Amino acid sequence: MxxxxxxxxxxxxxxxxxxxxxxxxxxxxxxxxxxxxxxxxxxxxxxxxxxxxxxxxxxxxxxxxxxxxxxxxxxxxxxxxxxxxxxxxxxxxxxxxxxxxxDVSFNYEKAREIPAFSPPKGVAAGDYRMHQVDVGRSQEFRKCIECFLCQNTCHVLRDHEENKPAFAGPRFLMRIAELEMHPLDSLRENTGADRTEVAQQEHGLGYCNITKCCTEVCPEQIKITDNALIPMKERVADRRYDPLVWLGNKIRRRRT
Incomplete structure:
Protein backbone atom coordinates (compact mmCIF):
# COMPACT_ATOMS: atom_id res chain seq x y z
CA MET A 1 0.00 0.00 0.00
CA ASP A 103 34.28 13.92 -5.27
CA VAL A 104 35.84 10.99 -3.38
CA SER A 105 39.18 11.06 -5.24
CA PHE A 106 40.87 11.84 -1.91
CA ASN A 107 40.36 8.20 -0.98
CA TYR A 108 42.01 6.85 -4.11
CA GLU A 109 44.98 9.13 -3.57
CA LYS A 110 45.38 7.73 -0.06
CA ALA A 111 45.06 4.17 -1.37
CA ARG A 112 47.97 4.73 -3.76
CA GLU A 113 50.19 5.91 -0.88
CA ILE A 114 49.97 2.61 1.02
CA PRO A 115 52.80 0.15 0.26
CA ALA A 116 51.37 -2.86 -1.56
CA PHE A 117 51.56 -6.45 -0.33
CA SER A 118 55.20 -7.50 -0.45
CA PRO A 119 55.58 -11.29 -0.89
CA PRO A 120 58.51 -13.21 0.51
CA LYS A 121 61.50 -13.47 -1.78
CA GLY A 122 62.10 -16.78 -3.49
CA VAL A 123 58.51 -18.02 -3.09
CA ALA A 124 56.39 -18.28 -6.22
CA ALA A 125 52.82 -16.97 -6.09
CA GLY A 126 51.32 -20.46 -6.40
CA ASP A 127 53.42 -21.69 -3.49
CA TYR A 128 52.04 -19.31 -0.85
CA ARG A 129 50.71 -21.22 2.15
CA MET A 130 48.75 -19.86 5.13
CA HIS A 131 47.07 -21.41 8.14
CA GLN A 132 43.31 -20.85 8.33
CA VAL A 133 43.70 -19.01 11.63
CA ASP A 134 45.91 -16.45 9.85
CA VAL A 135 43.39 -16.11 7.04
CA GLY A 136 40.65 -15.50 9.57
CA ARG A 137 42.48 -12.70 11.35
CA SER A 138 42.16 -10.30 8.45
CA GLN A 139 39.25 -11.83 6.52
CA GLU A 140 36.84 -9.38 8.16
CA PHE A 141 38.67 -6.39 6.68
CA ARG A 142 38.35 -7.77 3.14
CA LYS A 143 34.57 -7.36 3.33
CA CYS A 144 35.05 -3.60 2.86
CA ILE A 145 33.01 -2.30 -0.12
CA GLU A 146 34.73 1.11 -0.08
CA CYS A 147 31.53 3.09 0.41
CA PHE A 148 33.72 5.58 2.35
CA LEU A 149 31.04 6.12 4.99
CA CYS A 150 33.71 5.53 7.65
CA GLN A 151 35.87 8.19 6.02
CA ASN A 152 32.93 10.57 5.87
CA THR A 153 31.90 10.18 9.51
CA CYS A 154 35.44 10.34 10.96
CA HIS A 155 35.58 13.76 12.60
CA VAL A 156 39.34 13.98 11.98
CA LEU A 157 38.48 14.30 8.27
CA ARG A 158 34.93 15.60 8.49
CA ASP A 159 35.58 18.61 10.71
CA HIS A 160 39.23 19.39 9.98
CA GLU A 161 40.12 19.87 6.33
CA GLU A 162 43.69 20.68 7.36
CA ASN A 163 44.18 17.08 8.58
CA LYS A 164 43.61 15.45 5.19
CA PRO A 165 47.22 15.63 3.93
CA ALA A 166 48.48 13.80 7.04
CA PHE A 167 45.61 11.40 7.81
CA ALA A 168 44.61 8.42 5.67
CA GLY A 169 41.36 7.78 7.53
CA PRO A 170 39.92 4.57 9.02
CA ARG A 171 39.43 2.73 5.73
CA PHE A 172 43.11 2.90 4.79
CA LEU A 173 44.49 2.48 8.29
CA MET A 174 42.42 -0.71 8.30
CA ARG A 175 44.10 -1.69 5.02
CA ILE A 176 47.52 -1.24 6.64
CA ALA A 177 46.38 -3.35 9.61
CA GLU A 178 45.20 -6.09 7.24
CA LEU A 179 48.58 -6.21 5.50
CA GLU A 180 50.46 -6.04 8.78
CA MET A 181 48.55 -9.10 10.02
CA HIS A 182 49.31 -11.05 6.82
CA PRO A 183 51.89 -13.73 7.70
CA LEU A 184 53.37 -13.66 4.17
CA ASP A 185 53.79 -9.90 3.95
CA SER A 186 57.54 -9.27 3.96
CA LEU A 187 57.67 -5.50 3.53
CA ARG A 188 60.08 -5.12 6.44
CA GLU A 189 62.43 -7.83 5.18
CA ASN A 190 62.26 -6.60 1.59
CA THR A 191 62.46 -2.84 2.13
CA GLY A 192 63.19 -2.22 5.81
CA ALA A 193 59.86 -0.39 6.26
CA ASP A 194 57.64 -1.37 9.18
CA ARG A 195 53.90 -1.13 8.45
CA THR A 196 52.97 -0.10 11.99
CA GLU A 197 55.50 2.72 11.94
CA VAL A 198 54.34 3.69 8.43
CA ALA A 199 50.79 3.94 9.78
CA GLN A 200 51.91 6.13 12.65
CA GLN A 201 54.39 8.40 10.89
CA GLU A 202 53.03 8.67 7.34
CA HIS A 203 49.30 8.00 7.61
CA GLY A 204 48.34 9.68 10.87
CA LEU A 205 47.38 6.75 13.10
CA GLY A 206 47.98 8.98 16.11
CA TYR A 207 45.18 11.33 15.00
CA CYS A 208 42.59 8.60 15.63
CA ASN A 209 41.06 8.90 19.11
CA ILE A 210 38.98 5.70 18.80
CA THR A 211 35.49 7.19 19.06
CA LYS A 212 34.22 4.18 17.04
CA CYS A 213 32.06 6.35 14.79
CA CYS A 214 33.59 4.58 11.77
CA THR A 215 32.50 1.20 13.10
CA GLU A 216 28.98 2.46 13.80
CA VAL A 217 28.29 3.44 10.16
CA CYS A 218 29.97 0.47 8.43
CA PRO A 219 27.30 -1.37 6.37
CA GLU A 220 29.39 -4.55 6.50
CA GLN A 221 29.58 -4.44 10.33
CA ILE A 222 33.37 -4.49 10.26
CA LYS A 223 34.77 -3.73 13.70
CA ILE A 224 37.23 -1.20 12.32
CA THR A 225 38.17 0.36 15.65
CA ASP A 226 38.29 -2.71 17.89
CA ASN A 227 39.93 -5.15 15.48
CA ALA A 228 42.18 -2.93 13.34
CA LEU A 229 42.91 0.51 14.77
CA ILE A 230 43.18 -0.17 18.51
CA PRO A 231 45.48 -3.24 18.12
CA MET A 232 47.73 -1.27 15.77
CA LYS A 233 47.87 1.69 18.17
CA GLU A 234 48.75 -0.74 20.97
CA ARG A 235 51.63 -2.18 18.94
CA VAL A 236 52.96 1.32 18.29
CA ALA A 237 52.82 2.08 22.02
CA ASP A 238 54.52 -1.22 22.88
CA ARG A 239 57.39 -0.61 20.49
CA ARG A 240 57.93 2.94 21.60
CA TYR A 241 57.28 2.87 25.33
CA ASP A 242 57.42 -0.71 26.69
CA PRO A 243 60.79 -0.88 28.53
CA LEU A 244 61.22 -4.61 27.83
CA VAL A 245 60.64 -4.13 24.10
CA TRP A 246 63.01 -1.15 24.12
CA LEU A 247 65.71 -3.23 25.87
CA GLY A 248 65.24 -6.15 23.48
CA ASN A 249 65.61 -3.86 20.47
CA LYS A 250 68.72 -2.33 22.02
CA ILE A 251 70.33 -5.75 22.54
CA ARG A 252 69.39 -6.85 19.03
CA ARG A 253 70.98 -3.76 17.51
CA ARG A 254 74.22 -4.39 19.44
CA ARG A 255 74.41 -7.94 18.16
CA THR A 256 74.02 -6.83 14.57
Missing part, protein backbone atom coordinates in the same frame (compact mmCIF):
# COMPACT_ATOMS: atom_id res chain seq x y z
CA UNK A 2 1.50 3.32 -1.06
CA UNK A 3 1.60 6.71 0.58
CA UNK A 4 2.98 10.17 -0.13
CA UNK A 5 6.46 10.49 1.40
CA UNK A 6 7.95 13.85 2.31
CA UNK A 7 11.54 14.26 1.14
CA UNK A 8 14.00 17.10 1.53
CA UNK A 9 16.88 16.69 -0.93
CA UNK A 10 20.00 18.83 -1.31
CA UNK A 11 20.37 20.34 -4.78
CA UNK A 12 23.39 22.30 -5.91
CA UNK A 13 27.02 22.10 -6.94
CA UNK A 14 30.49 23.17 -5.82
CA UNK A 15 29.40 26.80 -5.78
CA UNK A 16 26.56 26.19 -3.33
CA UNK A 17 23.03 24.87 -3.06
CA UNK A 18 20.05 24.34 -0.81
CA UNK A 19 17.50 21.80 0.41
CA UNK A 20 14.39 21.35 -1.73
CA UNK A 21 11.11 19.83 -0.54
CA UNK A 22 9.35 17.09 -2.51
CA UNK A 23 6.32 14.91 -2.06
CA UNK A 24 6.77 11.60 -3.84
CA UNK A 25 5.02 8.23 -3.83
CA UNK A 26 6.48 5.47 -1.64
CA UNK A 27 5.42 1.84 -1.62
CA UNK A 28 5.81 -1.07 0.76
CA UNK A 29 9.27 -2.68 0.70
CA UNK A 30 11.04 0.24 -0.96
CA UNK A 31 14.33 1.82 0.05
CA UNK A 32 15.44 5.45 -0.07
CA UNK A 33 17.20 4.89 -3.41
CA UNK A 34 13.87 3.78 -4.94
CA UNK A 35 12.35 7.11 -3.93
CA UNK A 36 15.29 9.07 -5.32
CA UNK A 37 14.91 7.20 -8.63
CA UNK A 38 11.18 7.96 -8.69
CA UNK A 39 11.98 11.59 -7.98
CA UNK A 40 14.30 11.61 -10.99
CA UNK A 41 11.66 9.98 -13.17
CA UNK A 42 8.73 12.18 -12.19
CA UNK A 43 9.87 15.56 -10.89
CA UNK A 44 13.54 16.38 -11.45
CA UNK A 45 15.19 14.44 -14.24
CA UNK A 46 18.48 16.27 -13.76
CA UNK A 47 18.96 15.17 -10.14
CA UNK A 48 22.51 13.75 -9.87
CA UNK A 49 23.00 10.62 -7.78
CA UNK A 50 25.68 7.92 -7.86
CA UNK A 51 24.59 4.27 -7.65
CA UNK A 52 25.32 0.92 -9.22
CA UNK A 53 24.32 -2.45 -7.73
CA UNK A 54 21.35 -1.48 -5.49
CA UNK A 55 22.32 -4.47 -3.33
CA UNK A 56 24.64 -2.94 -0.72
CA UNK A 57 27.79 -4.34 -2.30
CA UNK A 58 29.21 -1.62 -4.55
CA UNK A 59 29.32 1.25 -2.04
CA UNK A 60 28.28 3.79 -4.67
CA UNK A 61 25.10 5.28 -3.22
CA UNK A 62 26.60 6.71 -0.02
CA UNK A 63 24.82 9.80 1.32
CA UNK A 64 23.60 11.28 4.58
CA UNK A 65 20.02 10.41 5.50
CA UNK A 66 18.59 12.51 8.31
CA UNK A 67 22.18 13.45 9.15
CA UNK A 68 23.55 9.91 9.37
CA UNK A 69 25.99 8.51 6.76
CA UNK A 70 24.25 5.54 5.12
CA UNK A 71 23.80 3.63 1.88
CA UNK A 72 20.57 4.74 0.21
CA UNK A 73 19.95 1.25 -1.15
CA UNK A 74 20.13 -0.29 2.33
CA UNK A 75 17.92 2.24 4.11
CA UNK A 76 14.34 1.02 4.11
CA UNK A 77 11.46 3.47 4.02
CA UNK A 78 9.78 1.41 6.75
CA UNK A 79 12.33 2.87 9.19
CA UNK A 80 10.57 6.23 8.93
CA UNK A 81 7.07 7.24 9.94
CA UNK A 82 4.82 8.05 6.98
CA UNK A 83 4.56 11.69 8.07
CA UNK A 84 8.29 12.03 8.77
CA UNK A 85 10.43 14.26 6.56
CA UNK A 86 13.36 12.29 5.15
CA UNK A 87 16.35 14.54 4.47
CA UNK A 88 18.97 13.33 1.96
CA UNK A 89 22.24 15.26 1.61
CA UNK A 90 25.66 14.49 0.07
CA UNK A 91 28.55 13.19 2.19
CA UNK A 92 29.90 16.15 4.11
CA UNK A 93 33.58 15.24 4.27
CA UNK A 94 34.10 15.42 0.49
CA UNK A 95 33.63 18.21 -2.07
CA UNK A 96 30.27 18.29 -3.82
CA UNK A 97 30.28 17.78 -7.58
CA UNK A 98 26.54 18.11 -8.04
CA UNK A 99 23.47 17.32 -5.93
CA UNK A 100 24.13 14.03 -4.08
CA UNK A 101 27.39 13.23 -5.92
CA UNK A 102 30.65 14.01 -4.16
Missing amino acids: GYQAHFRVWRGDADGGDLHDFTVEANEGEVVLDIIHRLQATQCGDLAVRWNCKAGKCGSCSAEINGRPRLMCMTRMSEFAEDEVVTVTPMRAFPVIRDLVT
